[in-house]
Amino acid sequence: MSSVDIFTSAISSALEAVLKKVIEGKKLTTEDLVVLMLGLFQGIRKDVAETNKRIDALYELTGRNYEALNERINETNKRIDAINDSLSKRIDAMNNELIRKIDETNKRIDALYDLVGKNYEALNNRINAVNDALSRKIEETNRRIDELGKGMSEMRESINRRIDETNKRIDNLYDLLGKIYEALIKGTTTQRR
Numbered sequence: 001m002s003s004v005d006i007f008t009s010a011i012s013s014a015l016e017a018v019l020k021k022v023i024e025g026k027k028l029t030t031e032d033l034v035v036l037m038l039g040l041f042q043g044i045r046k047d048v049a050e051t052n053k054r055i056d057a058l059y060e061l062t063g064r065n066y067e068a069l070n071e072r073i074n075e076t077n078k079r080i081d082a083i084n085d086s087l088s089k090r091i092d093a094m095n096n097e098l099i100r101k102i103d104e105t106n107k108r109i110d111a112l113y114d115l116v117g118k119n120y121e122a123l124n125n126r127i128n129a130v131n132d133a134l135s136r137k138i139e140e141t142n143r144r145i146d147e148l149g150k151g152m153s154e155m156r157e158s159i160n161r162r163i164d165e166t167n168k169r170i171d172n173l174y175d176l177l178g179k180i181y182e183a184l185i186k187g188t189t190t191q192r193r
Contacts, residue, residue: 008042015039051184062177069166076159087152098141105134129178 014035021028028036044062 011035011038011042039186051187055181058177058180062173065173066170069170073163073166080156080159083155086153087148091148094141094145098138102134105130 015038018028018032018035018039022031109130112127
């Protein structure tokens with residue numbers, strides 16, 4: 001048995017004796033009043049220790065929730081990065097394919113021009129038609145690439161809004177915990193008085 005347990009046991013026994021005197025209506029001595037005060041302090045100490053345990057438990061729970069939220073945000077960022085990498089690779093592949101097709105078309109145009117030098121005007125008109133069709137395809141591809149870029153921007157904005165909302169919720173939780181802590185401290189102070 002520790003010295004604190006022995007002291008607590010002694011105070012409890014002495015307190016019972018003093019309370020018996022009070023019930024019997026006997027006059028209390030100075031020592032009896034000291035025992036009553038020690039009993040009161042012992043009760044306050046227990047209340048403060050229990051309050052501290054509850055505050056520690058709340059703080060630990062908040063810490064775990066914060067860590068879980070951070071982990072989810074990190075996972076979301078990793079998924080966004082993976083999507084971004086995948087889209088970048090697809091855009092690069094499309095761009096390379098488009099360049100290859102343009103090069104092939106240019107080679108075919110050059111070959112056709114060499115073959116049909118006499119029919120320059122007819123060939124020129126056909127080249128212009130192919131060029132127009134190719135320009136439309138390029139514009140369509142550029143429009144699709146722009147739409148992909150806009151979609152990514154909107155997705156990033158949406159995720160940033162969600163992260164901001166989550167940060168606000170965390171801040172509100174910290175404010176609430178601070179108020180609870182203040183209320184517990186005020187309650188403890190009020191009980192002491």
